[in-house]
Structure formats: C-alpha cells, structure tokens
Amino acid sequence: MKNRTIARYEGTLKVTGQARYEGEMMPEGLLHAALVESPIACGELQSLDTSRAATLPGFATLVTHEDTASLKPSAATALIREKAIHFHGQPVALVAATTLSEAREAAKATQASIAARTALTQMGQALDQAYEPAMVGRFPASTRRGDSAKALSEAGLVVWRRYTTAVNNHHPMEPHAVVCWWEGKKAVVHTCTQAIFGTRAMIAHAFEMPPADIRVLSRYLGGGFGCKGQLWWPWMFWAMLASRKTNRPVRLELTRAQMFTLVGRRQETAQDLALGFVDGRLTAIEHDVIAQTSTHAEFSDSTAVYTRFLYACPNVTTRHSLVRTNEPQPVPMRAPGTAPGTFALESAMDEAAELLGIDPLELRLNNFADQDQENSRPWSSNSLRECYRVGAERFGxxxxxxxxxxxxxxxxxxxxxxxxxxxxxxxxxxxxxxxxVDGSLLVQCGTQDMGSGTYTALGQIAADALGLSMDKITVELGDTGLPDGPFSGGSQVTASIFPAVEAATSKLRAALASIATADTTLPLGGKPPEDLEFADGMIRSRSGNASERLTGVLARAATDGLEAEGESPATDHQKLAASGMGYGAIFVEIGVDPELGEIRVRRVCGAFAAGHILNPLLAKSQYIGGLIGGIGMALHEQAVTDAATGSILGKSFADYLIPVHADMPAFDIAMIDEDDPHLPGGVKGIGMLGTAGIQAAIANAVYDAIGKRIRKLPIRIEDCL
Structure with missing residues (x-):
C-alpha cells in the first residue's frame, strides 16, 4: 500500500458549505424541540404544569417519562423512563413547537415540581464510598503481577506521589442534533453520531422494531472524540417520540450550555502512584485510581491499565475505584485512560530520574519493555526506541x-x-x-467520518488497490443502508476498513485479471494473474511490455461494471500471537513568566510509530490535533461543579478555557514508518497518540523552568507563582 499525501476528499465541500450536516436537514412541516431541565441535582419529579406552555403560540406537543414508558427498558432508556433526578440540568421533558424560539419559550413556561433530596456533588465528599468496578473498558479493573508491596519495601528508591486530573468537557464544534420523522412504521433519523449502526441497534431495541425499518444517517460530523454516542440517545428518543405523536418531523439541537451536562466528559481522577527502583531499574509499580461516575450509570476510564504495559517491571499492581456523585455521566474522551494515566506515570518517571541523577530519556530507555509482560506475548512491532532517538535528535x-x-x-x-x-x-x-464501465469506482462503507479523514482514507485504499486516481473515486459513508462499518472511536476505523476494502478490491482485481488474460489473441492473453499490476487506469504485465486499459477490459466482458464486497473480523485479543501497540515520544519547550505565572508552550516535537502511514498529511493533522487537545488538558480545561447546588459553573467558552491560536507552539512531527506483518496492511491507529503524554511533558518542563513540581491538571497561573 502506497504512502502518499492526498488532500481531503470532502475538503472542498466543507469549506464551501456544500457538505450538509444532519442538523441542517429541513424537511417540510418541521417542528423544533427544546428541553425542560431540572433546577436541582437530586430528587424526584412530582408533576409538570404545562397549562401556560400549551397556550403559547406554536406549541405542538410535550414528551415526558410517561411517554417513554412505551419504550423497552435498557441502560439507554433508564434516565428518561424514571422520575428520579440525578444531576443539575437533567431534562425532565421535551417541548416541540413551530419555531425554535417558540419551543424555548414553551420549555421555560413548563413548571416542574420536584421533591429535593440531599445531593452528593463532589467526589472528595465520598472517597470512603468508593467501590471497585468489575471492568474498565475491556480490561479487568484490578491486576497484580508479582509482589509489588515486597518489592517496594526492598527498593533503593521509592517515588510515591498523588496526581489529580480535572473534569474535561466534550465540546466539538458541532453540537448534538437530530432531525427525525416517521414514514408509516419506519423511522428516518438524521443525527450526529459516532456509531450509525450502534444507534440503529439501540433505536430498534428501545422501540421494539426491526433494524431494517430504521435508517440512520450521519454523513458529516463536526467532531466527536467520544461524546456522540450513548449519552445522546435518550434525548434523541424523546425527539422520535415527539415526531410520532405529532406525525411531523422534529429537530432537536443541544445548546452549548447543555453540552456541559448531557453528552459526557472526561472523568475526574485522583491517582496514587508508587515506583520502586534498584540501580535505576523499575522493580515495583503500584497505581491506584479513584474516579468519578454518576449515580445513574457506571463508567471508568482504563487509567491505570497502560501502566501494566509501558515499562519493564516484574511487580505491578493496579486498581481502579469509582465514586458516585450527582454530576453528569463521564464517557470516553480522546485518549481515554492514557491521557490521565500517562500524566501520572510519566510525571513520576521524571521525578525518579531527578532523584536518581539520570537523564529522563535514559531512564526510560533503561526500562524499555521488549515484550507485552501482562499477556506474555511479543510486540507485533515496537519502534519506541526509534521514537526516542528521532525525537531527541530533532528537538535537541x-x-x-x-x-x-x-x-x-x-x-x-x-x-x-x-x-x-x-x-x-x-x-x-x-x-x-x-x-x-467508464473506469470510475464507487466505494461504500457504513461507517462515519467525524473529521478525521475517513472519506479520504477509504478512497485512497481503494484507488491504490486498483491503480486509479482519486478523481475517479466516489466514497459514500454515514448511512445504515450501506454495508456494516465500525463505530468511530479507539483509533480503529482505518485499521478496520483497510482489510475489508482490500478484500473487496482483491475480488475485483481477480475478476479483471480473469477477463484480461482469457483471450490469448489480446495483449495480456495467457499471462499469469500474479504477473499483472494495476496502475494509472491500466492493467500491465510486469514481465513484458503489454497492457490494457481497465475500460477496455470492462467494455469487452463486463458492460454493466463489476461489484464486490469484502469483510474483515474484529480483533480477538485472546487469540493474538503478538500484541499491537502504537507509541510516541513527545518533547516540549515551555516558557514561564516567574512574576506573572503565565505559561507558554513554545515548541513541541512528537515522534510517533503507528505502523504503516497511508497519508502523511492526514496523519500529521491527526497528531497535531491530538497534541492541541493535550495542551488544553494540561493548561486550560476544567469543569467546576458548585458544591451547594450541583450546577456546572460557567457553562460557556467565556469561562471554560480552551486553547486558541495564540496558545499554539511550533509543531514538529516525525512519523516512523513500521513494517508490522501481524496487522492487516500494517496499519495502527494514530488518533489517540498525540493527546496522551504531552500533559506530563509540559508539567516536567514547568519543573525544569521554575523548580516547582505540579501534580495536578490543569496547571494554572496561580500554580506557578
């Protein structure tokens, strides 16, 4: 597979406004919806007074938990089927009206009577109530390798610290939206989702209807990063119920303030980490994590999981615990687990290097893990040492x-x-x-592109396989009417689509080769299939000066064109012969004004190894985007809950800080291309790598500048004074 730079397939459509996002659909007779929110963080809904709202101009209908009783019980419907209030701002009803302003006025006029209960609004209030979940993602919540307690007691040096990370909110440019309607008993749902087939499956379950009767579309997304999934479904269900009640299309779009409460966030963590060393070698690691989850659902990032893998160490113990609070529910957020987890681990490694009198890079090299110790398997490929070398050289x-x-x-x-x-x-x-027959190629897959370049990657894989230029390629995504595709998350879409597209194009190549070689009177007649190559719209013989145009082959024996499907299985982690992991080394230069406490990231060099890179331009964009998110986590982003009311303080970009252009450093990205025979196409995910690691690199650089260890995120001006 070629490594080449191709501009974004859909780029022109987006910058010229021709790309239609799902929330922009405006069918005839459209109603607009608004949510009625709870003003308290814990209690039980007693009643709703809609008498005034129903008299307002444009009012069409109201949907509450009573309407949702018709839906099948599940985790996705629990929050809208019951009267319990779990967090401040939780919707208790949806109002639909002719215009958006009318819907919002009717929502304001709807009075909710709620019996208040005592709310637990801070994780620190209930650390004694922490409990251990069974799993964190697909990993066990707790593991033990060797005897870390004994090894720590015998270590020559022990670094034992607490590191904390704040709540970060999901804020893609495009807020969550749905435009939906019913066609008899069938549903059409235009919504911004990272999982069109997962969304269809949950609609089918909730409404107890065949999946074939539901069409979900999400052709363009204005970002996602983990939030456009399960926490959006309840409010989408309400919009569908409103549409069914009124027999009209309904549109619901969340406000920016509602994005703070209804779509998930990176959970708050407190991490106790101990590293034990003998002669500069890790002999023990203990990593305990306490994190926040909600009172109505359970979620835990795999925060300590990657501590099990990263460094060679015979004695490793990791634990995850959760505390339930009356706050919004966390969900995965870009680099889930690795971003907060590496902040603790990589900060502690820097502290250890200083105490040992060893260069931080040398300490990491000395403790390189040459195999997956947790699963006793070799790495499929591991170029971390090369990342260290290249990054250090380029950074100086x-x-x-x-x-x-x-x-x-x-x-x-x-x-x-x-x-x-x-x-x-x-x-x-x-x-x-x-x-x-004209030599153009249609490529279809029912996945979605949330801005990471899936359209381009899918088209490029197919174009390279058949030797076509990109202007001959049409890509269709984001529709459940297309072949089943993966959800967007976990840096796995490109790795998932590659073998499926390769399988489909292999069938086309075989069919074309059969036609081209069948007639011995023609240029390629009698040539063995393995002698043929596809390039520049031609089929050529490698061993002789013979070729034929694809269009000629099709015109001769496939006048209706050729079609093929391919599929690939999911990763079965239990049966892997080798463990696949992408790596990177991040180096930063920062400046601190010692009088003002102001911090500036001046320069970032990231060296990454993530298998074979299909498109360096897209990959660089992904890495830089990830690094920007990591800078935001390190220096800016923090959602604060008011302890007394449970409300999120400052639900706008005026108060929730995010990095802007003025905060951006110079980025130098090095991509180490790997040959990984264990993975289809040698492809690994790259989207998460930039978002993790940089937080610790910045904290370590702050210490280097002013001699002050800061073990909490975000690092703010007052921390540096």
Missing part, C-alpha cells in the same frame, strides 16, 4: 541543560519529555466497491 534534547532555566526576555525556559502509547485494535467491517 542533548543540549537542553545548557539552555534550560535560561531566560528569553521575560520567560524562563524549561524542557520536558514523556512517552505516549495506545493499543492497535480493529472492529468488524464490510465494504462494497463497484467499478463502472
């Missing part, structure tokens, strides 16, 4: 001592580094390709 790490703590104007300069990693995983996928 060897000269940092001569330059750190120097001043550039008002800035004290500091340097830091950290490691990042994320597993290479794959979902089941099907894809269809249709070669037309």
């Amino acid at each position: 790490w060897a000269e940092r001592r001569a330059r750190s703590a120097a001043k550039v104007g008002r800035w004290k300069i500091g340097f830091g580094m950290a490691t990042t990693l994320y597993p290479a995983i794959r979902q089941a996928c099907r894809a269809r390709v249709a070669l037309r």
Whole structure:
C-alpha cells in the first residue's frame, strides 16, 4: 500500500458549505424541540404544569417519562423512563413547537415540581464510598503481577506521589442534533453520531422494531472524540417520540450550555502512584485510581491499565475505584485512560530520574519493555526506541541543560519529555466497491467520518488497490443502508476498513485479471494473474511490455461494471500471537513568566510509530490535533461543579478555557514508518497518540523552568507563582 499525501476528499465541500450536516436537514412541516431541565441535582419529579406552555403560540406537543414508558427498558432508556433526578440540568421533558424560539419559550413556561433530596456533588465528599468496578473498558479493573508491596519495601528508591486530573468537557464544534420523522412504521433519523449502526441497534431495541425499518444517517460530523454516542440517545428518543405523536418531523439541537451536562466528559481522577527502583531499574509499580461516575450509570476510564504495559517491571499492581456523585455521566474522551494515566506515570518517571541523577530519556530507555509482560506475548512491532532517538535528535534534547532555566526576555525556559502509547485494535467491517464501465469506482462503507479523514482514507485504499486516481473515486459513508462499518472511536476505523476494502478490491482485481488474460489473441492473453499490476487506469504485465486499459477490459466482458464486497473480523485479543501497540515520544519547550505565572508552550516535537502511514498529511493533522487537545488538558480545561447546588459553573467558552491560536507552539512531527506483518496492511491507529503524554511533558518542563513540581491538571497561573 502506497504512502502518499492526498488532500481531503470532502475538503472542498466543507469549506464551501456544500457538505450538509444532519442538523441542517429541513424537511417540510418541521417542528423544533427544546428541553425542560431540572433546577436541582437530586430528587424526584412530582408533576409538570404545562397549562401556560400549551397556550403559547406554536406549541405542538410535550414528551415526558410517561411517554417513554412505551419504550423497552435498557441502560439507554433508564434516565428518561424514571422520575428520579440525578444531576443539575437533567431534562425532565421535551417541548416541540413551530419555531425554535417558540419551543424555548414553551420549555421555560413548563413548571416542574420536584421533591429535593440531599445531593452528593463532589467526589472528595465520598472517597470512603468508593467501590471497585468489575471492568474498565475491556480490561479487568484490578491486576497484580508479582509482589509489588515486597518489592517496594526492598527498593533503593521509592517515588510515591498523588496526581489529580480535572473534569474535561466534550465540546466539538458541532453540537448534538437530530432531525427525525416517521414514514408509516419506519423511522428516518438524521443525527450526529459516532456509531450509525450502534444507534440503529439501540433505536430498534428501545422501540421494539426491526433494524431494517430504521435508517440512520450521519454523513458529516463536526467532531466527536467520544461524546456522540450513548449519552445522546435518550434525548434523541424523546425527539422520535415527539415526531410520532405529532406525525411531523422534529429537530432537536443541544445548546452549548447543555453540552456541559448531557453528552459526557472526561472523568475526574485522583491517582496514587508508587515506583520502586534498584540501580535505576523499575522493580515495583503500584497505581491506584479513584474516579468519578454518576449515580445513574457506571463508567471508568482504563487509567491505570497502560501502566501494566509501558515499562519493564516484574511487580505491578493496579486498581481502579469509582465514586458516585450527582454530576453528569463521564464517557470516553480522546485518549481515554492514557491521557490521565500517562500524566501520572510519566510525571513520576521524571521525578525518579531527578532523584536518581539520570537523564529522563535514559531512564526510560533503561526500562524499555521488549515484550507485552501482562499477556506474555511479543510486540507485533515496537519502534519506541526509534521514537526516542528521532525525537531527541530533532528537538535537541542533548543540549537542553545548557539552555534550560535560561531566560528569553521575560520567560524562563524549561524542557520536558514523556512517552505516549495506545493499543492497535480493529472492529468488524464490510465494504462494497463497484467499478463502472467508464473506469470510475464507487466505494461504500457504513461507517462515519467525524473529521478525521475517513472519506479520504477509504478512497485512497481503494484507488491504490486498483491503480486509479482519486478523481475517479466516489466514497459514500454515514448511512445504515450501506454495508456494516465500525463505530468511530479507539483509533480503529482505518485499521478496520483497510482489510475489508482490500478484500473487496482483491475480488475485483481477480475478476479483471480473469477477463484480461482469457483471450490469448489480446495483449495480456495467457499471462499469469500474479504477473499483472494495476496502475494509472491500466492493467500491465510486469514481465513484458503489454497492457490494457481497465475500460477496455470492462467494455469487452463486463458492460454493466463489476461489484464486490469484502469483510474483515474484529480483533480477538485472546487469540493474538503478538500484541499491537502504537507509541510516541513527545518533547516540549515551555516558557514561564516567574512574576506573572503565565505559561507558554513554545515548541513541541512528537515522534510517533503507528505502523504503516497511508497519508502523511492526514496523519500529521491527526497528531497535531491530538497534541492541541493535550495542551488544553494540561493548561486550560476544567469543569467546576458548585458544591451547594450541583450546577456546572460557567457553562460557556467565556469561562471554560480552551486553547486558541495564540496558545499554539511550533509543531514538529516525525512519523516512523513500521513494517508490522501481524496487522492487516500494517496499519495502527494514530488518533489517540498525540493527546496522551504531552500533559506530563509540559508539567516536567514547568519543573525544569521554575523548580516547582505540579501534580495536578490543569496547571494554572496561580500554580506557578
């Protein structure tokens, strides 16, 4: 498979406004919806007074838990089937009206009577109520390898610290929206989702209807990163019920303030981490995590999981615990688990390096894990050492001592580094390709592109396989009428679609080769199939000066074109012969104004190894986007709950800080191409790698600049004074 830079397939459509996002659908007779929200964080709904709302202009209908009683009970319907109030801002009803302003006025006029109960609004209020979940993602919540307690007691050096990370909110540019209607007993649902088939499955379950009677579309997404999934479904169900009650299309779009409460967030963590060393080698690790979850559901990031893998160590104990609070429910957020987990681990490694008098990079190299110790398997490929080498050389790490703590104007300069990693995983996928008689190719897969470049990757894989230019390719995504595709998450879409598209195009190549070689009077007649190659719209012989155009082959024996489907299975992690993992090394230069406490990230160098890179331009964009998110987590983002009321304080971008252009450093991205024979196409996911590791690198650089260890995120001005 070629490594080549191709501009985004859908780029022109987006910048010219021709890409229609699902919330922009405006069918005839459309009603607009608004949500009625609870003003308290814990209690029980007693009644709803709609007498005034029903008299307002444009009012069409109201949907409550009573309407939802018709839906099948499940985790996805629990919150809208019951009267219990679990968090401030929880919707208690949906109002539909002719215009959006009318719907919002009717929602304001709907009075909810709620019996209040005592709310638990802070994780720190109930640490004694922490409990251990069974699983964190697909991993056991707790593991033990060797005897870490004994090894810590015998270690020559022990670094034992607590690290904390704040709540981060999901805020893609496009807020969650749905436009839905019914066609008899069939449903059409235009919604921004990272999982069109998962969404269809949950609608089918909730409404007890055949999946074939439901069409879900999500052709363009304005970002997602983990939030456009299960927490959106309850409010989408309400919109569908409103549409069924009124027999009219209904549109619901969340406000920016509602994005703070209704779509999930990165959970708050408190991490106790102990590292034990003998002669600079890790002999023991203990990593205990306490994190927040909600009172109505359970979620835990795999925060300590990657501590089990990253460094060679014979004695490792990890534990995850949860505390239920009357706050919004957490969900995965880009680099789930790895972002908060590597902040603790990579900060502690830096502290250990200083106490041992060893260069932080040297300490990591000395403790390199040459196999998957947790599963006793080799790595499918592991170029972490090369990431360290390339990143250090490009960044100038060897000269940092001569330059750190120097001043550039008002800035004290500091340097830091950290490691990042994320597993290479794959979902089941099907894809269809249709070669037309004019030599153009239609590629279809029922996955969605949330802005990461799936349209481009899918088209590029198919174009390369058949030797076609991208202007001959049409890609269709985001529709459950297409072959089943993966959900967007876990950095696995490209790795999932690659083998499916390769299988489909292989069938086309075989059919074309059979036609081209069948007639011995023609240029390719009698040639063995393995002698043929596809390039520039031609089928060519490798061993001789013979070729034929694809269009000629099709015109001769396939005048209706050719079509084929391919599929690939999901990763069965229990049966793997080798463990797949993507890696990276991140180096940063920061400046701190010691008088003002202001922090500036001046320069970032990231060296990443994630298998074979299909499109360096897309990959670089993904890495930089991830690093920007990591900078936000390190220095800006923090959602704060008011302890007295349980409300989120400052539900706008005026108060919830995010990185902007002025915060951006110079980015230098190095991509180490790997040959990984264990993975289809050698493809690993890249989307998560940039978001993890940089938080610790920044904290380590702050210490290098001003000599102050900061073990909490985000790092703010007051922390540096």
